[in-house]
Amino acid sequence: MINKIADTVAEALDGTPDGATVLIGGFGTAGIPNELIEGLITQGARDLTVVNNNAGNGDTGLAALLKAGRVRKIICSFPRQADSHVFDALYRSGSIVLELVPQGNLAERLRAAGAGIGAFFTPTGYGTQLALQTDGSPKETRVIDGRPHVLETPLHGDLALIKAERGDRWGNLTYRMAARNFGPVMATAARRTVATVHEIAELGTLDPETIVTPGIFVDRIVRIDRTATQGGGFKPA
Amino acid sequence: MNTLYKPRSKDDLARRVAQDIFDGAIVNLGIGMPTLVANHIPAGREVVLHSENGILGMGPAPAAGAEDYDLINAGKQPVTLLPGGAFFHHADSFAMMRGGHIDICVLGAFQVSTTGDLANWSTGEAGAIPAVGGAMDLATGARQTWVMMDLLTKQGVSKIVERCTYPLTGIGCVKRIYTDLATFECTANGLQLTDSVEGIGHQDLEALVGARLSPAR
Numbered sequence: 001m002i003n004k005i006a007d008t009v010a011e012a013l014d015g016t017p018d019g020a021t022v023l024i025g026g027f028g029t030a031g032i033p034n035e036l037i038e039g040l041i042t043q044g045a046r047d048l049t050v051v052n053n054n055a056g057n058g059d060t061g062l063a064a065l066l067k068a069g070r071v072r073k074i075i076c077s078f079p080r081q082a083d084s085h086v087f088d089a090l091y092r093s094g095s096i097v098l099e100l101v102p103q104g105n106l107a108e109r110l111r112a113a114g115a116g117i118g119a120f121f122t123p124t125g126y127g128t129q130l131a132l133q134t135d136g137s138p139k140e141t142r143v144i145d146g147r148p149h150v151l152e153t154p155l156h157g158d159l160a161l162i163k164a165e166r167g168d169r170w171g172n173l174t175y176r177m178a179a180r181n182f183g184p185v186m187a188t189a190a191r192r193t194v195a196t197v198h199e200i201a202e203l204g205t206l207d208p209e210t211i212v213t214p215g216i217f218v219d220r221i222v223r224i225d226r227t228a229t230q231g232g233g234f235k236p237a
Numbered sequence: 238m239n240t241l242y243k244p245r246s247k248d249d250l251a252r253r254v255a256q257d258i259f260d261g262a263i264v265n266l267g268i269g270m271p272t273l274v275a276n277h278i279p280a281g282r283e284v285v286l287h288s289e290n291g292i293l294g295m296g297p298a299p300a301a302g303a304e305d306y307d308l309i310n311a312g313k314q315p316v317t318l319l320p321g322g323a324f325f326h327h328a329d330s331f332a333m334m335r336g337g338h339i340d341i342c343v344l345g346a347f348q349v350s351t352t353g354d355l356a357n358w359s360t361g362e363a364g365a366i367p368a369v370g371g372a373m374d375l376a377t378g379a380r381q382t383w384v385m386m387d388l389l390t391k392q393g394v395s396k397i398v399e400r401c402t403y404p405l406t407g408i409g410c411v412k413r414i415y416t417d418l419a420t421f422e423c424t425a426n427g428l429q430l431t432d433s434v435e436g437i438g439h440q441d442l443e444a445l446v447g448a449r450l451s452p453a454r
Contacts, residue, residue, distance in 0.1 A: 028309060030290070030313075077369055078369065081313070092364065100367050102374055103289065104371060104373070104374030108331060124373045124374050124378065125373050126377070127408045128373065128404065128405045128407070129404050130373065178291050178324060180326050181290050183326065228305075229306035229307050230306060234312055
């Protein structure tokens with residue numbers, strides 16, 4: 001029998017190795033799997049490479065993981081926000097490596113990883129500082145149909161942490177509004193995907209027409225209580 | 238030079254941009270000033286707003302107390318969903334932006350060159366924390382990229398330049414520049430002046446921008 005339901009976050013995250021690349025869903029605070037990030041802090045893996053759109057808000061969730069000193073490198077598109085003070089301090093003191101990636105390249109590099117694509121050419125970033133490798137040398141380019149493109153490589157994760165809405169024991173997932181964001185594409189790109197849900201549905205009761213992430217991309221789901229998503233990432237008016 | 242002109246207010250500038258958005262357009266508005274454009278879409282035009290974090294059919298801010306922070310815009314502020322709206326994941330959202338499915342994007346800018354190069358993500362200052370978000374994808378992938386900005390910096394220096402000195406977002410990607418003093422079209426033959434506020438002359442603008450402006454058609 002297939003049963004991907006874990007009773008606890010600790011059980012779902014057991015065995016996460018040091019040095020892992022962890023894909024963390026979310027955009028600002030929407031879709032951030034706070035309970036799984038807290039579980040990762042407790043679990044203790046260190047020297048992590050984290051992939052997220054941002055670099056943490058306030059002092060909780062991803063910011064808490066950074067503050068705990070567990071993250072060696074962050075790959076993201078928009079680290080600087082009104083409340084990214086934890087990241088800002090680590091970056092300014094040279095305590096964290098930043099790989100800044102245009103957001104669409106981030107999404108497509110994850111998609112490529114999940115779909116078995118070796119690399120892809122995109123016009124995004126051509127002629128800019130973000131068309132450079134981490135060592136400063138230029139990425140490969142090619143003119144396709146008269147337009148210059150940059151070669152981008154897939155971004156694989158050892159672990160993906162996703163916040164979903166409902167799930168079943170096969171790992172099928174639905175999401176809530178714009179909290180979906182990176183969840184589905186990250187679920188495809190990691191060797192192991194763990195999702196939280198607010199409700200575990202009996203197998204067969206999720207409408208197959210509305211399942212966004214099929215269970216094939218999911219390894220463990222954990223039910224957590226619903227708490228309203230707190231705003232973050234902007235200056236209140 | 239003549240200083241009897243009155244610059245467009247932020248809302249006037251947003252109204253000027255909105256005037257050019259056609260009925261049925263799919264539009265992405267950048268963070269900051271471009272967001273104001275949504276408030277000025279002329280009556281009778283149905284415009285679908287796209288938000289990079291997975292929303293089509295984005296509506297205005299909710300009433301106080303009705304905020305749901307699972308429903309936010311690219312600036313992370315609470316929004317609403319209009320009837321007909323849809324949610325989708327990031328790879329689909331950026332396929333829309335990079336695959337030429339967005340009709341118009343309106344972005345802010347630090348600098349735009351006369352040939353449409355855009356610099357809007359980094360000032361390149363030492364110690365500054367860079368952040369790009371979806372700017373490069375939009376600038377390069379939307380069918381039309383429009384810039385909305387004040388023509389001059391606080392120090393009075395033109396933000397339209399012969400060559401950008403700030404780090405580039407994209408090359409030759411800007412089609413139109415809407416400013417508080419005038420509207421310009423970037424063409425292969427350089428900048429064209431589309432309109433200007435009352436009281437500022439063609440030569441005044443050429444002097445401010447430091448480039449020859451071909452007259453409005």
